[in-house]
Amino acid sequence: MFFNINPSNGVPVYEQVSRQILFAVAAGGLASGEMIPSVREMARQLAINPNTVARAYRQLQDQEILETVRGEGMAVAKGARAKCKSVRTKLIREQIAQVLRAARQSQLSDEEIRKMVESELK
Amino acid sequence: MFFNINPSNGVPVYEQVSRQILFAVAAGGLASGEMIPSVREMARQLAINPNTVARAYRQLQDQEILETVRGEGMAVAKGARAKCKSVRTKLIREQIAQVLRAARQSQLSDEEIRKMVESELK
Amino acid sequence: MFFNINPSNGVPVYEQVSRQILFAVAAGGLASGEMIPSVREMARQLAINPNTVARAYRQLQDQEILETVRGEGMAVAKGARAKCKSVRTKLIREQIAQVLRAARQSQLSDEEIRKMVESELK
Amino acid sequence: MFFNINPSNGVPVYEQVSRQILFAVAAGGLASGEMIPSVREMARQLAINPNTVARAYRQLQDQEILETVRGEGMAVAKGARAKCKSVRTKLIREQIAQVLRAARQSQLSDEEIRKMVESELK
DNA sequence: GTGGTCTAGACCACG
DNA sequence: GTGGTCTAGACCACC
Numbered sequence: 156m157f158f159n160i161n162p163s164n165g166v167p168v169y170e171q172v173s174r175q176i177l178f179a180v181a182a183g184g185l186a187s188g189e190m191i192p193s194v195r196e197m198a199r200q201l202a203i204n205p206n207t208v209a210r211a212y213r214q215l216q217d218q219e220i221l222e223t224v225r226g227e228g229m230a231v232a233k234g235a236r237a238k239c240k241s242v243r244t245k246l247i248r249e250q251i252a253q254v255l256r257a258a259r260q261s262q263l264s265d266e267e268i269r270k271m272v273e274s275e276l277k
Numbered sequence: 278m279f280f281n282i283n284p285s286n287g288v289p290v291y292e293q294v295s296r297q298i299l300f301a302v303a304a305g306g307l308a309s310g311e312m313i314p315s316v317r318e319m320a321r322q323l324a325i326n327p328n329t330v331a332r333a334y335r336q337l338q339d340q341e342i343l344e345t346v347r348g349e350g351m352a353v354a355k356g357a358r359a360k361c362k363s364v365r366t367k368l369i370r371e372q373i374a375q376v377l378r379a380a381r382q383s384q385l386s387d388e389e390i391r392k393m394v395e396s397e398l399k
Numbered sequence: 400m401f402f403n404i405n406p407s408n409g410v411p412v413y414e415q416v417s418r419q420i421l422f423a424v425a426a427g428g429l430a431s432g433e434m435i436p437s438v439r440e441m442a443r444q445l446a447i448n449p450n451t452v453a454r455a456y457r458q459l460q461d462q463e464i465l466e467t468v469r470g471e472g473m474a475v476a477k478g479a480r481a482k483c484k485s486v487r488t489k490l491i492r493e494q495i496a497q498v499l500r501a502a503r504q505s506q507l508s509d510e511e512i513r514k515m516v517e518s519e520l521k
Numbered sequence: 522m523f524f525n526i527n528p529s530n531g532v533p534v535y536e537q538v539s540r541q542i543l544f545a546v547a548a549g550g551l552a553s554g555e556m557i558p559s560v561r562e563m564a565r566q567l568a569i570n571p572n573t574v575a576r577a578y579r580q581l582q583d584q585e586i587l588e589t590v591r592g593e594g595m596a597v598a599k600g601a602r603a604k605c606k607s608v609r610t611k612l613i614r615e616q617i618a619q620v621l622r623a624a625r626q627s628q629l630s631d632e633e634i635r636k637m638v639e640s641e642l643k
Numbered sequence: 644g645t646g647g648t649c650t651a652g653a654c655c656a657c658g
Numbered sequence: 659g660t661g662g663t664c665t666a667g668a669c670c671a672c673c
Contacts, residue, residue: 195661276391284468422627470672471646573657
């Protein structure tokens with residue numbers, strides 16, 4: 156697992172964790188049925204509190220992306236990849252929509268917006 | 278003033294206020310030298326706490342977009358419009374950059390991103 | 400608020416809290432827009448830890464039954480009543496289905512099951 | 522033995538095992554005196570931990586539903602069938618009572634409850 | 644004052 | 659060993 160956590164980032168740590176797992180599943184780096192590192196192990200690797208990891212895992216469990224295997228740990232649920240892909244797309248889409256709304260509200264023309272996007276895509 | 282405030286929105290209320298004033302100036306709806314409603318009046322109209330309005334005004338004052346007129350209240354500063362336009366553009370630019378970073382981190386290709394932007398621009 | 404918490408009940412405390420709020424909304428005891436007691440206040444009344452209350456509230460917020468009003472507290476979201484009613488019914492329905500499945504799996508006839516239900520309804 | 526074990530099910534695995542044996546005896550699928558598979562054999566078949574099977578067997582032994590036969594293994598005890606039937610009934614009865622309590626607490630009328638039960642009985 | 648996040652440490656049932 | 663729950667106490671931004 157190669158996760159980067161930035162604790163002073165505005166984005167909550169548990170969100171960073173769950174999002175990176177979600178993206179990893181969406182990208183195929185974590186397959187259905189595969190076990191993920193235990194709460195304690197992940198906490199140790201990321202140098203954060205186990206409760207924070209547990210919260211991230213719980214969030215994914217609520218979305219049926221992870222499932223607990225009693226006494227063993229947590230595994231990627233079946234059908235998780237499709238779900239993660241769609242969630243990922245929806246997340247990005249929402250963010251884009253939000254920015255574009257702000258941009259328009261501030262009277263930028265579509266052409267100006269496009270130019271900004273292109274210049275940021277480099 | 279036709280501002281919409283949404284207190285259960287994620288965005289701090291004082292931010293919503295100051296941003297909407299900033300955008301109004303940038304768009305020419307508020308001209309240099311024009312007086313803006315008093316803290317109390319604005320608070321009454323928006324049904325929010327006067328402290329919150331004061332904070333928004335203070336923030337704009339720090340950016341030299343508003344200025345106090347002794348004994349009268351606050352007015353839009355000289356040169357505010359140009360400043361607001363540039364701030365507005367920088368704000369939007371930053372937001373776009375941030376979203377694009379997130380999109381890339383989640384493994385979307387530039388082409389997919391462009392398509393999403395276009396579809397959201399409708 | 401007249402909530403009963405039983406900490407040694409099998410059912411997690413945060414679940415008891417969120418369920419009782421959900422039922423109160425479903426029953427009309429808490430109307431949309433109404434503020435609910437603050438995390439700290441509720442924790443004090445129930446003599447439990449604020450974090451536990453916060454978890455219950457968060458759970459309801461994820462279901463869009465509660466919403467946070469910045470700096471003020473949490474309020475019952477609009478449309479919450481209908482949602483609570485349907486969730487409540489679904490919860491009960493699931494439990495009933497589960498029990499009936501168990502009953503049938505253990506070879507009880509429908510008639511015997513009906514008799515048990517009636518006798519328990521007293 | 523045709524048992525289904527689901528480790529990500531909420532119900533402890535050892536409970537699932539012991540309950541399914543209990544039901545099998547109650548239903549007559551396992552007669553008094555009949556040997557049941559050894560701990561190891563059962564564990565192999567169900568692909569679970571032998572300790573878990575042992576715990577299930579021990580539980581049934583405590584209820585005098587299974588008994589050890591020196592040097593041979595475990596067998597269904599004399600009088601087990603009647604006992605299993607009564608345990609089974611008690612279990613179901615308790616579950617029904619519990620659900621009905623929950624249903625009432627959530628303000629459903631007896632009539633509504635009956636309707637739900639009937640609809641779930643199909 | 645409010646909720647939100649994070650840490651720390653404890654206890655539990657389960658396998 | 660695993661996850662789940664709960665407590666306690668700290669810090670933050672916001673109103």
